[in-house]
Amino acid sequence: MKPVILLLTLLFTSVPLFISDLTKDKLIVFSSLSNYGTDFDGDKIFDLAVWNPQTNTLYFQLTSDNKFYEKKFFDTRINYQPVFADYDGDKKTDFAFFHPDSGQWIINLSSSPGHQKKEFLGSIGDFPIPTNIDGDTKYEASVWRPSAGAWLVTYKDENTGEQRKFISYGVYQDSSFSADYDGDGKTDLGAWRPDDGFWHIVKSGTGFDFNQSEHIQHGKEWDTIVPNDYDGDGRCDLVLWRKSNQTWYFKYAKDGSQNEIKFGGVNDIPSSGDTDGDGIPELITWDPNDKKWNILNFKKQETLTYKWNVPGGCLPAISILQKIE
Amino acid sequence: MEATQGKKEENQIQSNPDAPKQNEYYFLHSRAERFVFIVLCLILAAGPILFLKSVPSHADWHIHMERAYNFKRCFWQGQYYPRWIDAQGSGYGLAVFNFYAPLIYYLYVFFDLLFRNAILSVKWIHVAPMILTTCTGYLYLRRHGSAVSTTLALIFVIFSPAFHIYTYNTNWPNSTLAIAFVYLTLYGLDIFDKNKNIDLKSLVITSFGYAGLVLSHIATAFCFTLLSVPYFFFSIFIYKTRKFLRNFILSLGLGTALSSFYLIPASLEKKFVHADEVIIQGPLWDYLKNFLYTYLDRDRSEGYAWAMFDHRYYEVSNALFGAAVLICMFVLILNMDKVKLYFSESLRINTAITMFALSFLMMTPVSFFIWIMIKPLHTIQFPWRFTTFSLVFGSLVMLFAFDLIKTLIKEKINFSGYKFVFFSIVFVLSLLVYVNYINMFHWKWVPEESLLKSAVNVLWSNNEYRPNINGDPNWRNFAPGQDFSPSIASSNPDTEFKLLEWKSYERMFEVFSPVDHRIRLRTFSFPGWNVYIDKKPVNIDTEQRIGAISFQVPSGQHEVKVKFEHTQIRKTATYISFGALIVFIYLLVKLLEKKKNTENLKTTNGVTV
Numbered sequence: 024m025k026p027v028i029l030l031l032t033l034l035f036t037s038v039p040l041f042i043s044d045l046t047k048d049k050l051i052v053f054s055s056l057s058n059y060g061t062d063f064d065g066d067k068i069f070d071l072a073v074w075n076p077q078t079n080t081l082y083f084q085l086t087s088d089n090k091f092y093e094k095k096f097f098d099t100r101i102n103y104q105p106v107f108a109d110y111d112g113d114k115k116t117d118f119a120f121f122h123p124d125s126g127q128w129i130i131n132l133s134s135s136p137g138h139q140k141k142e143f144l145g146s147i148g149d150f151p152i153p154t155n156i157d158g159d160t161k162y163e164a165s166v167w168r169p170s171a172g173a174w175l176v177t178y179k180d181e182n183t184g185e186q187r188k189f190i191s192y193g194v195y196q197d198s199s200f201s202a203d204y205d206g207d208g209k210t211d212l213g214a215w216r217p218d219d220g221f222w223h224i225v226k227s228g229t230g231f232d233f234n235q236s237e238h239i240q241h242g243k244e245w246d247t248i249v250p251n252d253y254d255g256d257g258r259c260d261l262v263l264w265r266k267s268n269q270t271w272y273f274k275y276a277k278d279g280s281q282n283e284i285k286f287g288g289v290n291d292i293p294s295s296g297d298t299d300g301d302g303i304p305e306l307i308t309w310d311p312n313d314k315k316w317n318i319l320n321f322k323k324q325e326t327l328t329y330k331w332n333v334p335g336g337c338l339p340a341i342s343i344l345q346k347i348e
Numbered sequence: 349m350e351a352t353q354g355k356k357e358e359n360q361i362q363s364n365p366d367a368p369k370q371n372e373y374y375f376l377h378s379r380a381e382r383f384v385f386i387v388l389c390l391i392l393a394a395g396p397i398l399f400l401k402s403v404p405s406h407a408d409w410h411i412h413m414e415r416a417y418n419f420k421r422c423f424w425q426g427q428y429y430p431r432w433i434d435a436q437g438s439g440y441g442l443a444v445f446n447f448y449a450p451l452i453y454y455l456y457v458f459f460d461l462l463f464r465n466a467i468l469s470v471k472w473i474h475v476a477p478m479i480l481t482t483c484t485g486y487l488y489l490r491r492h493g494s495a496v497s498t499t500l501a502l503i504f505v506i507f508s509p510a511f512h513i514y515t516y517n518t519n520w521p522n523s524t525l526a527i528a529f530v531y532l533t534l535y536g537l538d539i540f541d542k543n544k545n546i547d548l549k550s551l552v553i554t555s556f557g558y559a560g561l562v563l564s565h566i567a568t569a570f571c572f573t574l575l576s577v578p579y580f581f582f583s584i585f586i587y588k589t590r591k592f593l594r595n596f597i598l599s600l601g602l603g604t605a606l607s608s609f610y611l612i613p614a615s616l617e618k619k620f621v622h623a624d625e626v627i628i629q630g631p632l633w634d635y636l637k638n639f640l641y642t643y644l645d646r647d648r649s650e651g652y653a654w655a656m657f658d659h660r661y662y663e664v665s666n667a668l669f670g671a672a673v674l675i676c677m678f679v680l681i682l683n684m685d686k687v688k689l690y691f692s693e694s695l696r697i698n699t700a701i702t703m704f705a706l707s708f709l710m711m712t713p714v715s716f717f718i719w720i721m722i723k724p725l726h727t728i729q730f731p732w733r734f735t736t737f738s739l740v741f742g743s744l745v746m747l748f749a750f751d752l753i754k755t756l757i758k759e760k761i762n763f764s765g766y767k768f769v770f771f772s773i774v775f776v777l778s779l780l781v782y783v784n785y786i787n788m789f790h791w792k793w794v795p796e797e798s799l800l801k802s803a804v805n806v807l808w809s810n811n812e813y814r815p816n817i818n819g820d821p822n823w824r825n826f827a828p829g830q831d832f833s834p835s836i837a838s839s840n841p842d843t844e845f846k847l848l849e850w851k852s853y854e855r856m857f858e859v860f861s862p863v864d865h866r867i868r869l870r871t872f873s874f875p876g877w878n879v880y881i882d883k884k885p886v887n888i889d890t891e892q893r894i895g896a897i898s899f900q901v902p903s904g905q906h907e908v909k910v911k912f913e914h915t916q917i918r919k920t921a922t923y924i925s926f927g928a929l930i931v932f933i934y935l936l937v938k939l940l941e942k943k944k945n946t947e948n949l950k951t952t953n954g955v956t957v
Contacts, residue, residue: 046424048464051800101850124434124850125835141845143834146439146870148806169805170438171829189832195805196798217797244797347466347804 053345054198057294058251059108059153065115069296071316072340073333076102081340082333105340108153112160121151128164154201156227158209169195190231198248198345202259204276217244222261241274251295255302264293286319294339309339382499389506390482394475405794407518410802413470417803419453420460422852432912434852435806438828440872442813447614451563452522467796474515477525484531489747491538497750501743509665510739512784526561526568527736533557540595542587548939551599558603562611567728568736575737582699605928612921620875626812627727638730639713640666662732665783670708672776673742676749677701690755700744707737815872817890826894833870840865853912860905868898880909
């Protein structure tokens, strides 16, 4: 009898190990904010990169030398997620990571190799979103707290140094982002509400005054937001990807004109980035099943596909992918 | 009123109205027909939540979604009974499931493993209890009546206020699950065989049902325990033996012991949270403002609950169900001589009528003085929780009435009055279906994505489970959502942290500081949290204003482990449950063995004969 009990106990306690993948829900992506870029070598061309959250490993290809890199950043049991952006203003994307359960940020500044900037900002349930509300060349660590509908943004004050600003904006179901919507070089805060498809944008130029914010209807429930400056006018355009028909829906910031392009597969994760250096980001999707990048250069009307030999479970290393699984 | 050993249905009507005559067809005459009819009605009742998008946005639609999602997340992190939910309180964490019944959330974990879809799984934790209640309801009613009457009474269960309020209006699947266990517990009590010294079957089923009831919904279990007192006295009049008293105490005692791993800490550790304060004092949850049939006396400004919960709907729905039961009650009361003639245990009819009346009146201001006298009742917030019991006993009243009418049909009486009764009941059922079913389509339904995000992003703050450790009377002034303090902070800003492990119930990190320092965690201090520095326990100080954990760390490099563990109360309660489980399994095995022996004996006798 005893060995049976022992065996059953072992089996029961090890069940989570066997079915760790099954305990996750099917992946749903709410927002894919690739507008912060992944240009690790500073050549102004988007470097493709995927992140394996299970092993904290980044797989990326630098466009400057066309070499493929694999880099394990953390040797712990806890899983970090990338929050890549240029935090030191040297035009190179820094390898920055966020631990969602503790709110720890670890930023490897490319301008000072070997040095890590560590801080705790935000906690479980908060989303890390890089912002640049003071309009300098550097991004700062900021967080969006959906449960409270609040942001805590970091900015530099000439006299007092690094400061934090609490902004009450948005509600729990929003897909939030930060981007320069009005083209003044400073980050504005935005939220897309799936209930009614409205984009709500509160601008840095107005001191984040909600009464002077913009409200634009575009998109519907279950769309994935992929905002970026798709026409190169310095203003972030409001763009969505609809999984059900694999179509990108554009609403340009300059004149409100609309466009739509069908591109990508039903299981793909959308992204965007300037892969040819012309200043206009391409439409990019990552197929997690076939481990394949699909890139549509709609200026040149050409489609490229790259298959990568990476482990299963890798996700596009973009900052930030709001998702559930 | 002698019970007959070996008789299948104890309170079966004497002249079996179900005995079909050769080649005679009547509605619901076959088992298959009854099964299909019940399943069709169930599909109709459960269909909207199962097949339509999302859930109606009434009352507490977000609570169970959020709790279920986080329960599952913490469960798969290795907290197999996830008492502590770290995502609550904006990262300060709350011991939600130290107090809130967990069974329905285990069901969610199971469904989510199956579907891997949070929305579908949450829909199923609404639907599964409906199915389970239909099954146990059938079991219980069938025990007391014919198959056809059971089926007809069950239709009223399926379209009852309790089912529909809990599923579509308050979104409380745990209350629906509790109904299933109320039926099962009563079934266990009612199958007691007084000829046996200890009726194992009754004991096992009653204790299992009662444990399930406690683990499903503690408020319903509490109401049941109160109602079990008059039910016990009625039953003792039926059985007229001390054996029933023993069986009653043993079975409810074993059920309590089985569920004590949850029940004891939930009761004894309640002083560590603000639950009573929030529940009793909050305008939303004040029981005095939630009696049925007081709507006209009240203004929305008097209590938020009046605006949020649609009491007119509750009142109409309960009134219609009550009217259907009332018609049946009249049939029974006006024919008491026939009841005594036809029913082997006519006291069961009196029991059902009294228990229904009691349950129904407990929802109305008539019972005001009972509510005032029994203080713990105040914490169950809503008098309409008794709709669970008016359903159970109301369905029993209907069953008896249907069986009586079927018998009376066979007598040479003027049947026109009963035809009127029949059409009245059908009319009331139609109104009930309209109010409970059609009505819901007029409500706003939550968009699916919002439903999901309400879970992931922890919409509900569960303030009633905020720890009450430092005794701060102004605890509400601190809003965790507006507080962006770090998850770990040291009094020495140059301290280095390296995270090693970070789970809902356990955090491990390496820390280095050249000087002695104090670490503050963004975690509410609550009994069970312990801190170990280099594997040695250290004292936890509870921060005065907020109530967060802080502790002193000596200079140098150390490994710090902070873990949520069992308190002495939780440990003892778990041992009690474990011991009770062993006893329960032993009794179950004995019961099965006995059943097997009886079957073998029957087979042998059959061969001999």
